[in-house]
Amino acid sequence: MEIFIKASQFILSLSLLIVLHELGHFIPAKLFKTKVEKFYLFFDYKFSLFKKKVGETVYGIGWIPLGGYVKIAGMIDESMDTEQMKGEPQPWEFRSKPAWQRLIIMLGGVIVNFILGILIYICLMWAYGEKYLPNENVVDGLWVQDQLAESLALKTGDKVISVDGVKINKFNQIPIELINGERFVIERNGEKIEKEVPVNFISMLVDRDRDAGSFILPRYPFVISSISDKSANKNSGLQPKDIIITIGGTPIKYFDEGKDIFAKLKGTKTTIEVKRGEEKKTIEVQVNDEGKLGVGLAQLPLKDLERLGYYSLETKTYSFTEAIPAGLNKSWSTLTGYIKQLKKIFNPSTGAYKGLGGFISIGSIFPAEWSTQAFWNITAFLSIMLGFMNLLPIPALDGGHVVFTLWEMITGKKPGDKFLEYAQLLGFVILLALLIFANGNDVVRLISSWTK
Template sequence: MEILIKASQFILSLSLLIVLHELGHFIPAKLFKTKVEKFYLFFDYKFSIFKKKIGETVYGIGWIPLGGYVKIAGMIDESMDKEQMALPPKPWEFRSKPAWQRLIIMLGGVFVNFVLGIFIYIMLMWSYGEEYLPNENLTDGIWVQDSLAMDLGLKTGDKILTVDDEKIRKFSQITLEFINGEKFTYERNGEILEKKLPIDFISKLIDRKKNDAGPIVSVRYPFMIGNIPKESHNIDSQLKVKDLIVKVNGNKAIYYDEIEDLFLENKGNNITISVKRDNEILDIPVKISDEGKIGVNPANLKLSEIGKLGYYDLANYQYSFTEAIPAGWNKSWKTLTDYVKQLKKIFNPSTGAYKGLGGFYSIGKIFPSTWSWEAFWNITAFLSIMLGFMNLLPIPALDGGHVVFTLWEMITGKKPGDKFLEYAQIVGFILLITLLLFANGNDLYRAVFK
């Protein structure tokens, strides 16, 4: 069922982005009286799942879910319609239109992607607002369990301050900032220290053990009892679910890591722990096992629940529509700049970032296993901005490649020949297929060998 929910969200998001992107080409083409022969969601090699001709355009759904397209008459694109291009240009064809009109038609899809991403982020800010843990509110520092964080020299209680001299605003962004950064500063026992991030940090992040998956550092959270198994050696004690441990043998200990250390120091002994239950503090005798455990499972608390317990002050912003506009714009810009930084690292082999490149499986995995409209629209906005930027890359077969050739024509007054454009389209298509195979091959490798 979880796979079905993830797949449904992925297909819905992908379909929405494809249709709107292609609509960005379709509308200006129609406005400039350019004939659009096909408008397709997915590719229709050999046959279509559905098709219907309305006016001069065939609308359809293909069977290969790798994208979509509009076939504009007189344009050298993925259809490689050489027969049409061999005939004299017609007034309604793309190649007969002025360069500025062709430029607008080609930029239409990218324009829609960026506008859609910004619009979704604005509406999310207006509808849901923002709730997050400000990094500066971790007054007792971070909890370090991850092997990579340990390799960086970080310890529990450290306070991460900046990455590349930029103050970290949200605690949840630390891992992403490390991915994009080159150096960081942190505070330990009142001393400010600086360290360089290894050039292959991303490679090490990807190659971590499975039990280290997730953010490289976490918040220090309380030890609240989630359940007491029947086989627990403390099943007959006075402990109850939702008890919050605050002392161990008279020693104040409010964080799980502190309590865990004190249990290990007292393994095999009978001790007294103090728990907070409702508004009371109760002293309860318990037995510590030889492994340093009390035989209970801690509660899996959400950050909002930890905040309600008084451990952290969470920031909670609710925006009016006018306030949501700059907030949504800022989030869109942050999303774009972060993505560009990551893309630069992918093209630098020494970073090992290429190992993290993923295909459709990786994209599908980022959707939650339970349906959440907030998560769905957040991911869709991110993908829209990502696709907008990717399509702007100056690669033949992408919108950016066509834009480069058109700008060259506008600047020099010389239009590239049809044969040159055909060969460029083939080269671009081969590059894209190679990238697609590599990305999805990475997915397959990680699924089989990791």
């Protein structure tokens, strides 16, 4: 059921983005009296799931869910229909239109994607606002989870102040900023220290267990989620939801403090004090030879940590006029962050290419339960990502056509049909290779998870 819910959201989001992107080409083409022969959601190699001709245009749904297209007369595009190009140019054909009109037609799709992403973010800010943990409210520093955070030379209790000279205002920004960044500043025991993000940091992140969660978290209290049946403390009186607040008379606030104390008490008995609702209870426990109690740790949501008095969250609400700049800022940070990631992917030394994913990776970012806010937030991100990807100067993408049209406008020389045909083929080869590589990464990761 979880896979079905994720897949349904992915298909719905993808279909919406494809249709609106293609409308971005279709509408200006019609305005400039250019014949549009086909308008398709997904590709229709050999046959269609659905098609209907209305006027001069066939509208349909293909069976290959790798995108969509509009077939514009007099243009070498996804259809690779070169027979049409052998005849004399007709007034209704794309090739007969002025360069500025062709440029607008080709830019229409990415413009729609960017506008859609911005509008969604504006509406999200207006409808839901923002609730987050301010970085300055994490007064006792962060919790280093594993060796990945240690590779950044971080220690529990450090405070990340800035990345690449930009101050961190929201705690949840830290992981993605470190992934995209190169240098960062921490505060440790009142001293500010500048550090470098290892060049291969993303490679280490990709190689890490994908179920391990974030490599940096705010420090958590020692809240018991369960007691193992094999634990010597099964009948000690400990209960789920107990919060350990002292160990052997030593007060603790966070789990990492308790973990360090128990590590020194291996194989011994000690007394702990727990907070249970409004009560406090003292319990004798056995620490095993690994320095553990044999209990599970509950990682509480931020709202529960706020209720317990550990952190103060900030809630921002926006009027519609206030949501406009907030949505624009969110769109810009989404775009610039994605560009930074893309730059690292094209730098082999980072190993970021190993994290490139296809449809499985994209589908997995949708939640296992329907959430209107999450769905539109992810759709906005994908819309901006799709817009930027289509602007890349690869011949089979809109960006490739834009480059050739700009060249014509600057030099006054129009590329020949044969050149455009070969360029389109080259672009398809590049895109196909990227598609195979990205989805191949997904398959390898999937098989790896099954064999663990």
